[in-house]
Amino acid sequence: MSKISRAIGQVRQAFFGIIARAGYKAQITGNDGEVLDEMEIIQQVGFNSWIPEGSRVVIIPLLGKSSRSIIVGSTEAPVMITVSEGETCIYDQFGHQVLLHENGIKMVGDVEIIEGGLIVEKDIKSLAEISDKKSSMQNMREIYNSHTNGNTPAPTQQM
Numbered sequence: 001m002s003k004i005s006r007a008i009g010q011v012r013q014a015f016f017g018i019i020a021r022a023g024y025k026a027q028i029t030g031n032d033g034e035v036l037d038e039m040e041i042i043q044q045v046g047f048n049s050w051i052p053e054g055s056r057v058v059i060i061p062l063l064g065k066s067s068r069s070i071i072v073g074s075t076e077a078p079v080m081i082t083v084s085e086g087e088t089c090i091y092d093q094f095g096h097q098v099l100l101h102e103n104g105i106k107m108v109g110d111v112e113i114i115e116g117g118l119i120v121e122k123d124i125k126s127l128a129e130i131s132d133k134k135s136s137m138q139n140m141r142e143i144y145n146s147h148t149n150g151n152t153p154a155p156t157q158q159m
Contacts, residue, residue, distance in 0.1 A: 011064030019055045019074070026051065026071060028059065034066075041071045052077045052093050 017036065021027035025038040039059070041051065051057065051074045058073040081089045081097055091097035096109030130137045141159040148154055 012061035012066050012069075013064075014058060014060045017057050017059050017071075019051050019053050019057060022051055022053050026057075028057065028069075028071070030059065030066075036066060036069055039069055039071055049092070054078060 015031060017028035017030040019026050020029045020035065025040055028036040028039050030036055036059070043049065051071070054077070055074045056076040057071045059069050060072055062068040062070060077093060079091070079093045079095065081091045081099075083089050083099070084101070086102060088100045089097055094109075097107070099106040099108075135143075144155065145158045146154055
């Protein structure tokens with residue numbers, strides 16, 4: 001039995017570490033100040049994030065060897081979003097977020113659509129200006145409200 005115990009004792013188990021240098025392959029500070037370089041970060045297909053320095057990570061040594069370790073999870077980044085029961089949030093370290101919650105979706109930050117269009121089946125409301133390449137809707141209202149056709153007065157029904 002002691003040979004088995006010694007053999008198991010030589011197999012490195014999963015452990016926590018701290019990101020010391022971020023990147024696609026990270027440097028980790030592990031137990032007792034050990035440094036592990038060029039650690040691969042394994043993430044789900046379709047989700048890719050840069051793990052900030054100082055974040056806590058879960059490390060799994062493949063085949064029980066520290067030199068073949070991978071990062072499989074992270075937490076405790078400088079910016080953390082707290083969610084309530086049933087909610088999901090995708091966020092970054094710049095404060096942008098997509099929060100899926102009971103009443104719908106809340107987005108924080110600018111939204112840019114590079115390819116494709118936007119199709120909306122319900123009303124669109126804005127608390128600020130709406131503009132296209134030429135002008136804002138408010139500017140179009142001002143032009144319409146003050147326009148005349150020759151000697152006719154400005155429209156009686158303002159926009």
